[in-house]
Amino acid sequence: MMQRWNRKRSPLHLLALLFIVFIASSILYNESSIRQINDDPNLDLQQRQHETSISSSAPNFSTAHPKPTPVELDRFTTCKSTLKYSGRRANWVDRHRVELDHKKEDLEECDVFSGKWVFDNSSYPLYNESHCPYMSDQLACHKHRSPDFGYQYWRWQPHNRNLKRWNVTEMWEKLRGKRLMFVGDSLNRGQWISMLCLLQSVIPTDKRSITPNAPLTIFRAEEYNATMEFLWAPLLVESNSDDPWKHADILVFNSYLWWRQGPVKLLWSSEQNGVCEELDGLGAMELAMEAWAKWVASNVDPLRKRVFFVTMSPTHLWSQEWEPGSEGNCYGEKTPIKDDGFWGSGSDLPTMRMVENVLSRLSSKVSVINITQLSEYRKDGHPSIYHEFWETLSPKQLSNPVSYSDCIHWCLPGVPDVWNELLFHFL
Numbered sequence: 001m002m003q004r005w006n007r008k009r010s011p012l013h014l015l016a017l018l019f020i021v022f023i024a025s026s027i028l029y030n031e032s033s034i035r036q037i038n039d040d041p042n043l044d045l046q047q048r049q050h051e052t053s054i055s056s057s058a059p060n061f062s063t064a065h066p067k068p069t070p071v072e073l074d075r076f077t078t079c080k081s082t083l084k085y086s087g088r089r090a091n092w093v094d095r096h097r098v099e100l101d102h103k104k105e106d107l108e109e110c111d112v113f114s115g116k117w118v119f120d121n122s123s124y125p126l127y128n129e130s131h132c133p134y135m136s137d138q139l140a141c142h143k144h145r146s147p148d149f150g151y152q153y154w155r156w157q158p159h160n161r162n163l164k165r166w167n168v169t170e171m172w173e174k175l176r177g178k179r180l181m182f183v184g185d186s187l188n189r190g191q192w193i194s195m196l197c198l199l200q201s202v203i204p205t206d207k208r209s210i211t212p213n214a215p216l217t218i219f220r221a222e223e224y225n226a227t228m229e230f231l232w233a234p235l236l237v238e239s240n241s242d243d244p245w246k247h248a249d250i251l252v253f254n255s256y257l258w259w260r261q262g263p264v265k266l267l268w269s270s271e272q273n274g275v276c277e278e279l280d281g282l283g284a285m286e287l288a289m290e291a292w293a294k295w296v297a298s299n300v301d302p303l304r305k306r307v308f309f310v311t312m313s314p315t316h317l318w319s320q321e322w323e324p325g326s327e328g329n330c331y332g333e334k335t336p337i338k339d340d341g342f343w344g345s346g347s348d349l350p351t352m353r354m355v356e357n358v359l360s361r362l363s364s365k366v367s368v369i370n371i372t373q374l375s376e377y378r379k380d381g382h383p384s385i386y387h388e389f390w391e392t393l394s395p396k397q398l399s400n401p402v403s404y405s406d407c408i409h410w411c412l413p414g415v416p417d418v419w420n421e422l423l424f425h426f427l
């Protein structure tokens, strides 16, 4: 195995190990294009940085705290036995040793992330759901019979300043001649779709194209000589090719929920006997973030490449958090939470501290788009039951909509549009 790694020279292969993550909630991955990726016969699985093993259990977000049972159902598990994580690091990264800078930005003065949601049906939504040809059936809530439009009408108003006014022409000018690439999980994919929907209307249909070339999907706008791309990489450091994002000019990363599914197994590339090490999701995410940070530190020239990291997207799985005594989730919620500073238990604080710590060492190279607090308020913004289902719902499920609500992703138009306004604000 070592030899295989050595043949490839991507700095991303710093973390030459195999992550095996047990995913119990198919809601996180079961989208047509994502399935394509998992099923793509052309991928040489042997050469993949890591594999994810995926269970086939149906989405189940009942009011009970979901304790995903690791269900192993994959073709590629290679652990012959599993030990506790030894604390070992991917240490040959030292060859790329770089001074990480410790400068911390003064965020107080320019904090656009603390504020409130203001009802504004004159300027929102920023586009019409049914006019966007790139809309996903997982996110098109109105098309899937959402009786309510309320979630589309909210503007984010920072406490101490205004957000730069969204301007499609200006955004296109910023993208002229550039590659904008989103790298991450299905939440990041939602933000990419939002960006396509926000920007596509001014491009004539014969001057644009989209290549569904999983795991990389590329939207091209001819007259701006620009692309907007999405690379599926929920664990951030997996990659099938050398430096898949080396040539992007603007990069938008995220990673979080896939690490929250239970323990992760690592198989070091030098390990010949299939002995895996197991550690908790936070520890594994930290290993991945560190490998990513080293890549950024040695490969990003901030004058030529902009890098953004989008913080964890909150979930609204337990309504008792905003309405004590209740037993639901986001299903049926129609207005944002008003309680200033509301923070749900789905947004793990130790993870946030770890991410903050890694990012603070990269502050001259990576801008943080801190969406967590502002999205925490939006219990009304999730698809809940208003999206496409691939499986047939049983009468038992149908009688209890809470049991099959998606309280993880976000309807479009909606919350991710605001994440993109923040991106525009900082570009």
Ligand SMILES: *[C@@H]1O[C@H](CO)[C@@H](O)[C@H](O)[C@H]1NC(C)=O
Pocket: 026, 030, 031, 032, 035, 056, 057, 058, 059, 390, 391
């Ligand atoms: C996932 O989606 C596919 C269609 O792409 C469908 O055949 C399958 O049943 C779905 N699985 C689950 C668990 O929802």
Ligand SMILES: *[C@@H]1O[C@H](CO)[C@@H](O)[C@H](O)[C@H]1NC(C)=O
Pocket: 060, 061, 062, 064, 397, 403
């Ligand atoms: C969801 O999970 C809970 C407990 O984990 C179980 O009691 C319930 O029957 C499940 N619901 C569905 C629809 O599978």
Ligand SMILES: *[C@@H]1O[C@H](CO)[C@@H](O)[C@H](O)[C@H]1NC(C)=O
Pocket: 121, 122
């Ligand atoms: C905006 O909302 C107000 C108050 O709910 C309503 O009276 C008005 O008709 C709405 N305007 C539009 C354009 O939807």
Ligand SMILES: *[C@@H]1O[C@H](CO)[C@@H](O)[C@H](O)[C@H]1NC(C)=O
Pocket: 128, 129, 130, 131
């Ligand atoms: C979106 O467009 C459709 C079709 O053109 C139209 O019927 C609908 O009223 C529009 N929706 C909004 C919210 O403007």
Ligand SMILES: *[C@@H]1O[C@H](CO)[C@@H](O)[C@H](O)[C@H]1NC(C)=O
Pocket: 167, 168, 169, 170, 173
């Ligand atoms: C949007 O940006 C373009 C180009 O910078 C500018 O000409 C135009 O006036 C702006 N529109 C608005 C409504 O601010």
Ligand SMILES: *[C@@H]1O[C@H](CO)[C@@H](O)[C@H](O)[C@H]1NC(C)=O
Pocket: 177, 178, 179, 225
């Ligand atoms: C288009 O952009 C690429 C960089 O993304 C650049 O190499 C190329 O020269 C540009 N083409 C034109 C016609 O401007």
Ligand SMILES: *[C@@H]1O[C@H](CO)[C@@H](O)[C@H](O)[C@H]1NC(C)=O
Pocket: 113, 311, 352, 353, 355, 356, 359, 368, 370, 372, 373
């Ligand atoms: C994001 O903002 C929250 C407060 O809303 C803060 O606790 C957290 O540390 C911030 N995260 C980062 C990575 O800056």
